[in-house]
Amino acid sequence: PQGATSTPDLTETHCPYCSLQCGMNLQPVTDDDTELPGGPDIPAPTSIVDGTGRPQVLLKVTRRADFPVNRGALCTKGHSAPTLLSSPSRLTGPLVRDRVGGKLRPAGWAEALDRAAAGLSRTRAAHGSDAVGVFGGGGLTNEKAYLLGKFARLVLGTSQIDYNGRFCMSSAAAASNLAFGLDRGMPFPLADIPRTGCVILVGSNLAETMPPALRYFTELRKNGGKLIVVDPRRTKTAAQADLHLAPRPGTDLALALGLLHLVVAEGRTDQKFIDTRTTGWPEARSAAMAHWPELVERITGVPLPALREAVALFCDAASSMVLTARGPEQQAKGTDTVGAWINLCLATGRAGRPYSGYGCLTGQGNGQGGREHGQKADQLPGYRKLTDPAARAHVAGVWGVDPDSLPGPGRSAYELLDALGGDGDPGAGAGADADENGNGNGSDGADRVSEDERVRALLLMGSNPVVSAPRAAHVEARIRSLDFLVVADVVLSETAALADVVLPVTQWAEETGTMTNLEGRVLLRRRAVEPPAGVRTDLEVLHALAARLGWEKGFPSDPEEVFDELRRASAGGLADYSGITYRRIAEGDGLFWPCPETPVTGVPAHGAAAAPDGAGATAGHQGTPRLFLERFATADGRARFAPVTHRPAAEEPDADYPVRLTTGRVMAQYQSGAQTRRIDSLNNAAPGPFVQLHPHLAERVGAVEGAPLAVVSRRGRAVGPARISADIRADTVFMPFHWPGEGRVNTVTNPALDPTSGMPEFKVCAVRLEPVLPA
Ligand code: SF4
Numbered sequence: 001p002q003g004a005t006s007t008p009d010l011t012e013t014h015c016p017y018c019s020l021q022c023g024m025n026l027q028p029v030t031d032d033d034t035e036l037p038g039g040p041d042i043p044a045p046t047s048i049v050d051g052t053g054r055p056q057v058l059l060k061v062t063r064r065a066d067f068p069v070n071r072g073a074l075c076t077k078g079h080s081a082p083t084l085l086s087s088p089s090r091l092t093g094p095l096v097r098d099r100v101g102g103k104l105r106p107a108g109w110a111e112a113l114d115r116a117a118a119g120l121s122r123t124r125a126a127h128g129s130d131a132v133g134v135f136g137g138g139g140l141t142n143e144k145a146y147l148l149g150k151f152a153r154l155v156l157g158t159s160q161i162d163y164n165g166r167f168c169m170s171s172a173a174a175a176s177n178l179a180f181g182l183d184r185g186m187p188f189p190l191a192d193i194p195r196t197g198c199v200i201l202v203g204s205n206l207a208e209t210m211p212p213a214l215r216y217f218t219e220l221r222k223n224g225g226k227l228i229v230v231d232p233r234r235t236k237t238a239a240q241a242d243l244h245l246a247p248r249p250g251t252d253l254a255l256a257l258g259l260l261h262l263v264v265a266e267g268r269t270d271q272k273f274i275d276t277r278t279t280g281w282p283e284a285r286s287a288a289m290a291h292w293p294e295l296v297e298r299i300t301g302v303p304l305p306a307l308r309e310a311v312a313l314f315c316d317a318a319s320s321m322v323l324t325a326r327g328p329e330q331q332a333k334g335t336d337t338v339g340a341w342i343n344l345c346l347a348t349g350r351a352g353r354p355y356s357g358y359g360c361l362t363g364q365g366n367g368q369g370g371r372e373h374g375q376k377a378d379q380l381p382g383y384r385k386l387t388d389p390a391a392r393a394h395v396a397g398v399w400g401v402d403p404d405s406l407p408g409p410g411r412s413a414y415e416l417l418d419a420l421g422g423d424g425d426p427g428a429g430a431g432a433d434a435d436e437n438g439n440g441n442g443s444d445g446a447d448r449v450s451e452d453e454r455v456r457a458l459l460l461m462g463s464n465p466v467v468s469a470p471r472a473a474h475v476e477a478r479i480r481s482l483d484f485l486v487v488a489d490v491v492l493s494e495t496a497a498l499a500d501v502v503l504p505v506t507q508w509a510e511e512t513g514t515m516t517n518l519e520g521r522v523l524l525r526r527r528a529v530e531p532p533a534g535v536r537t538d539l540e541v542l543h544a545l546a547a548r549l550g551w552e553k554g555f556p557s558d559p560e561e562v563f564d565e566l567r568r569a570s571a572g573g574l575a576d577y578s579g580i581t582y583r584r585i586a587e588g589d590g591l592f593w594p595c596p597e598t599p600v601t602g603v604p605a606h607g608a609a610a611a612p613d614g615a616g617a618t619a620g621h622q623g624t625p626r627l628f629l630e631r632f633a634t635a636d637g638r639a640r641f642a643p644v645t646h647r648p649a650a651e652e653p654d655a656d657y658p659v660r661l662t663t664g665r666v667m668a669q670y671q672s673g674a675q676t677r678r679i680d681s682l683n684n685a686a687p688g689p690f691v692q693l694h695p696h697l698a699e700r701v702g703a704v705e706g707a708p709l710a711v712v713s714r715r716g717r718a719v720g721p722a723r724i725s726a727d728i729r730a731d732t733v734f735m736p737f738h739w740p741g742e743g744r745v746n747t748v749t750n751p752a753l754d755p756t757s758g759m760p761e762f763k764v765c766a767v768r769l770e771p772v773l774p775a
Helices: 076-086 109-127 142-156 170-180 190-195 211-222 252-265 271-277 281-289 293-300 304-316 334-347 389-399 413-418 472-480 538-548 559-570 582-587 680-685 695-701
Strands: 011-014 023-028 059-062 095-097 104-106 132-136 161-163 198-202 226-230 243-245 320-324 357-360 457-461 484-489 501-504 513-516 521-525 659-664 691-693 708-713 716-724 732-736 750-753 765-771
Touching (some): 076 680, 095 109, 109 457, 109 484, 109 501, 132 142, 142 457, 142 513, 142 538, 198 211, 198 304, 243 304, 252 334, 293 304, 389 559, 413 750, 521 582, 695 765
Parallel strands (some): 132 457, 198 226, 320 357, 484 501, 659 732, 691 716
Antiparallel strands (some): 095 104, 095 501, 659 765, 691 732, 708 716, 708 765
16 A cells, blocks of 8 residues: 555655556665665766755655555666756756757746736737737646646636647547547556456567566566457567567558458448447448458558457457557547457457456556646636536536636647747748748748747756657747746756756656556555755645745645645536545555545446546545446447548658658657656666668668668658667668757658647658768
8 A cells, every 4th residue: 555654764655657646665775785776877976965955855655565556667767767856957946048049047936927927928919819829738637637727717817828738649549539438548457457368468568668667567478368469560569479570661441441441341240239338330341341351451561460360369368459559549640549459359259348448558647647737728616618618617616606607618739839939930830940842831930820820938847859859949939939938847858948947847756746547546656855046846836836926825835735726626527536535545556536525325427447446435436447348438338330441641751751760769768858868777778769670671782780871751860870770661761869960750740630639650751761972
């Protein structure tokens, strides 16, 4: 149990990084600690003093074997996480910029907050509320995500808020909502994986991105279950599979349709399930039958015998799962692609049953909770729709405001970044940030957005879009052109370095808050150490800014107080947290939402299994580890098939750009690398980007192992040393995306958006390769 053993010397908490939210213990380093898990790179805390004026206490990570998700296992990122707490490269005081083009200089908190509030206020007064934007992050705690959404809509009165989670799992969220009426990444716990018969893992390299999760698949195979991995590369994860399907990037939708075609042709559908628990089968069936296996083989490059084998493994098992990650989701047709994989589950009766179903492996630490509490452009807390009058009335009631005063939906993340531009914007999208062919790219905001519609000032918290956004050079130009930028971060990220005001905030071990992991399990991260004297929590920042902008009340800085309000705001919504308290989380291993305050009686909400002990008023609702067992969360309780058909990538290879580029992550770095690039042991393990390509392709373009190779698209170029390997398709090239500068692969990626989810097409675009000759 989480709370049982926390003492002044040992704090049970969770990793600051990915959505697994591994449990760990933090303890002060003692003189006896000669070898620390994070390696020998932990610096002496000579320059950092905590809030009491003492040198900062160093922390080490120790095993926390009782937490069920990771049972003590951690990856190198988790082991080394405390290093950044005492790193000289963290921010320990606010910074301000006196004039455009001037340098950032140290400032006191009062000056920095005054400037931040004045800058936001000035823009709003001159250009209206929607000229001020807010950009959040999927790593923010639930409390921060909630308060940031409330701050945007009440204090700033703007509709222009979204967050970087839009770039993570938004397509899976949209597809799950369409199919099941509810999006909780995994509608069952990870512990169900070893108990199923077959898993198709689509576009996830979890052996590198979340290594402790690999044990669930190892146990699956030990139990006789089968693992099928879909990935254009033979990754560390694919190497563990019973069957590896390697489609061309951008063709996962056709692959799923081809498998469904074979399921139908071979009489493997579950007609009783289709008849009693779904709607829309005739249309979905017709769409699948138009995708002949031979056609699918041609589109995807996956041989027909492998397609047949996959269907046999999936259907022969008594229960099966499909789990997707960024591969199929980060496409301009990501929602339809995930919908096609859900169709496969529904047609075979592999959903809403024990040890069967569809799930999404969310990426960011709070990718799940971050999308539930109101920092998305179209949503209010509780996963409520901003356009729903009843939802507006409920949330407005909790906030004590008139529902009509709440703004409507805003732009999705890339559209918001694309619409940035202040008075200093020189080219309105057609100038310095034009692509290499000289066109301003008609898909971009400054062309599309009139001067009146520009977002001129931005408050950014927990994100680094200069590295992580698609068409990053263009996004960087848009950010540079802002009239005013405020960034709250723990380090001077590439985006923070462009700000007018930088507000240094606490790290995970210096603050308390809740996170919701990829299973929908709400967890408590605890403060283990006094923060440095010069930093504040994000909640304290929002509290102080709100006060300066006329909201003395309504923005508490105490996390538990914020959580209690969040519970009331979420009550009755899809993501109902009202029965979850800090105390209840601490008493167990977290609580799965929905967890209403009122015990469930009669027909359970969301098709969930009823709480096991009858959920008496004293015990409270026990949470909902498994969803949809009796009914789906749609109005009629039935899941909905998606009538989807294949279409090409937004940008297919041609004579000028003949190769497909796909992007992803490596084990020792996390997301934009703002944190992990500042940890020596991680940087030594993964010091920079690389270009992975097949020997045949290398020969064709004249690439030499280790020599610099440029990857060039219509939007720009990125350079990295060639890494020649037969573990990738010969028509595809791969680059990880954690680095800025000339190795920034997002300079190259395509911002074509999924029309439903707003997800950019990170996973496929057309490029050419050019060896870089010595100057
Ligand atoms: Fe942290 Fe994820 Fe690694 Fe676990 S797998 S230690 S949560 S980064």
